[in-house]
Amino acid sequence: xxxxxxxxxxxxxxxxxTGALAGPTLDAMEKSGEVRIGLTGDYRxxxxxxxxxxxxxxxxxxxxxxxGALGLKLVIVKTSWPTLSADLAAGKFDVGMGGISIxxxxxEIGFFSVxxxxxxxTPITACANVDKFQTLxxxxxxxxRVIVNPGGTNEKFARANIHHATIILHPExxxxxxxxxxxxxxxxxxxxxxxRLQAKEHPELCAVHPDAPFDHAEKAYFMPKDLELKAxxxxxxxxFKDIGALQRKIDEWVM
Numbered sequence: 001x002x003x004x005x006x007x008x009x010x011x012x013x014x015x016x017x018t019g020a021l022a023g024p025t026l027d028a029m030e031k032s033g034e035v036r037i038g039l040t041g042d043y044r045x046x047x048x049x050x051x052x053x054x055x056x057x058x059x060x061x062x063x064x065x066x067x068g069a070l071g072l073k074l075v076i077v078k079t080s081w082p083t084l085s086a087d088l089a090a091g092k093f094d095v096g097m098g099g100i101s102i103x104x105x106x107x108e109i110g111f112f113s114v115x116x117x118x119x120x121x122t123p124i125t126a127c128a129n130v131d132k133f134q135t136l137x138x139x140x141x142x143x144x145r146v147i148v149n150p151g152g153t154n155e156k157f158a159r160a161n162i163h164h165a166t167i168i169l170h171p172e173x174x175x176x177x178x179x180x181x182x183x184x185x186x187x188x189x190x191x192x193x194x195x196r197l198q199a200k201e202h203p204e205l206c207a208v209h210p211d212a213p214f215d216h217a218e219k220a221y222f223m224p225k226d227l228e229l230k231a232x233x234x235x236x237x238x239x240f241k242d243i244g245a246l247q248r249k250i251d252e253w254v255m
Contacts, residue, residue, distance in 0.1 A: 025094055025226040035072040037063040038079040038093030038222075042149075042173040045197050045253035046099035058253040059097040062116075062240070066095070069236045082151030085109045088222060095233060096222035099191065101153045106222060113221040113233045116246065117193075120213025121157050124195040125187035126180060127206040133187050136214060140164050147185035149173040153217065154190050161189075161214075177202060189214070197254050 029035055039059065041049040047057040055076050067074035077093040088096055088110050101119075102112050123133045133139050139146065144165035148158045149172075158167050168185050170176045177198050179185045187208075195207035221237070223229055240246050 025224045025229045026232070029070070029072060029094055029229075033073055034075045035067050035070055035095065036075045036077050036093040037066075038077045038084070038087060038096040039063075039098040040080055040084070040173075041078060041098075042080075043099045043194070044174070045193065045250075046097070048174060057098070058249055059099065061249055061253075062246075063095075063097055065240065065245075066233065066236055070232065080151065081149065084152075084222070088224065091224070094223065094229070099193075099219055100222050101191075101217045102220050103153065103156075103217075111223050111225050111227075111230045113223070113230065113237055115218035115220045116237060116241070117219050117250070118216055119191045119193050119219060120216045121154070121189050122192045122195055122210050122213040123187045123189050123208040124177070124180070124198055124205055125208060126204060129186065130206050130208055133208055136161050139187065139189070145184075145186045147176055147179055147188050148190075149176055154188075157189060157215070177205060180205060193250075193254060200254075 039047040039055060041047050041055055045057055046059040047055055049055055060076075063074055063076070077087075079087045079093065079096065084096060084100070085106055087093060096110075100106070100112075102115070106112070123139065125133050133144075140162050142164050145168055146158055146162050146165050147168040147170050148154050150169050155169070168179075170179055170185075176188060180188060181202060181204050192207065192210035192213050195210050199205050199207045221233055223233065237246075
């Protein structure tokens with residue numbers, strides 16, 4: 001395979017010698033000269049789309065790094081949280097990026113890379129309300145309005161933990177925080193990294209204990225069940241982390 005010299009060979013040769021789950025994804029990438037990265041474009045700091053339809057974000061930068069390491073052209077494919085797994089299964093992209101949490105349901109569909117970071121769900125609300133929404137018990141009360149974007153782990157967490165408060169589904173994740181500022185929702189429960197960024201950009205909003213979230217989950221890159229592809233992505237991501245480049249990118253986009 002032409003792609004392997006970019007990476008450490010020993011582990012890849014060991015995998016190839018077994019022949020286990022060696023899928024067609026890498027062959028298709030090599031033939032096309034492209035790596036197709038699936039992004040939702042609505043989850044900052046991982047990915048967003050500007051008015052000129054250009055993608056930017058932490059995982060957009062990392063997608064460029066991965067494409068460069070593979071010696072392939074980067075092609076970004078638009079996906080969504082409700083269709084993420086179906087789009088991967090349909091072969092619409094080669095690697096899903098953009099803040100994807102590892103879940104058992106997604107593991108039924110594809111492989112995940114080694115984790116790129118750990119995070120957890122925590123509230124973001126108007127700064128005047130921080131003391132009111134410290135716990136799930138305080139949040140899950142009649143009259144409280146919890147806003148959430150549909151189709152991903154935020155909605156899954158809300159459905160599992162919110163039974164008395166009102167859940168408001170808002171389809172546009174990039175404008176969801178404006179709803180809290182406008183007073184049309186009381187809070188959102190989302191990943192701590194997102195609450196930090198939004199609180200930084202909107203002084204009206206405060207992240208509620210982002211260093212002590214309600215749960216913990218790992219974020220990673222999502223791909224078809226092709227062991228050779230996983231080995232390449234893992235090798236690239238591990239090196240990127242080991243030299244400190246990943247943390248520098250996180251700091252660049254969040255701090």
